[in-house]
Amino acid sequence: MKILKGIMIVLAAILILWLAVAALVSGDFKYEKSISINAPAEKVWQNTNTLKAMDRWSPWNQLDAGMKKDWTGVEGQPGEKMCWSSKNKKAGEGCQEIKKIDAVGKRIDTSIRFLTPYESEADTYVIVIPQGNNTKVTWGFTSKIPYPFTIMKLFMNMEGAIGKDYEKGLSALKELSEKP
Numbered sequence: 001m002k003i004l005k006g007i008m009i010v011l012a013a014i015l016i017l018w019l020a021v022a023a024l025v026s027g028d029f030k031y032e033k034s035i036s037i038n039a040p041a042e043k044v045w046q047n048t049n050t051l052k053a054m055d056r057w058s059p060w061n062q063l064d065a066g067m068k069k070d071w072t073g074v075e076g077q078p079g080e081k082m083c084w085s086s087k088n089k090k091a092g093e094g095c096q097e098i099k100k101i102d103a104v105g106k107r108i109d110t111s112i113r114f115l116t117p118y119e120s121e122a123d124t125y126v127i128v129i130p131q132g133n134n135t136k137v138t139w140g141f142t143s144k145i146p147y148p149f150t151i152m153k154l155f156m157n158m159e160g161a162i163g164k165d166y167e168k169g170l171s172a173l174k175e176l177s178e179k180p
Helices: 002-024 041-046 051-055 059-063 149-155 158-178
Strands: 028-037 068-072 081-085 093-102 107-116 120-131 134-144
Touching: 002 149, 028 158, 041 120, 041 134, 041 158, 051 068, 051 081, 059 158, 134 158
Parallel strands: none
Antiparallel strands: 028 134, 068 081, 081 093, 093 107, 107 120, 120 134
16 A cells, blocks of 8 residues: 555656646747748749649658648638648648738748647748848748647757758759749
8 A cells, every 4th residue: 555655646746747847838839941042032932922832842742642632712812721631641631721921021821730640730931031132931830839748848859850851841942943
């Protein structure tokens, strides 16, 4: 009986510590990557201002050439939506929808919802910034980790998890935009 009581006290202490630390860690999460492209901002913007345009350089298309995609809404307008499903677990299934487009500031904001391999949501964005003869593109996302799972943020390595995918996508955008 003493051993069981001791185990229960240790488990309770671990749970209390977990909850306390999780309360101190913000659930807000942000990740982004940038690249410099040797092309006019307007040309780069044409490759980023719709979901169909972004699909041309998406690194996740390489996971499944037979990925099923359904498009709805008006292309390049808030409400344009693309839902995908793949037999490849890494690609999974979900939907992405344009929430806001700022053609003057050259920024597109979308929401993305993953249904598999695990449920999650994020807000994504692409920002195109003219820099002389070049263009800087920043691609990123923000998300919220729910309490008490905020403690997982301390152990997450997003650079290792998706950094290569973002680099691959931005490199494909660069190649596409720099074509004569």
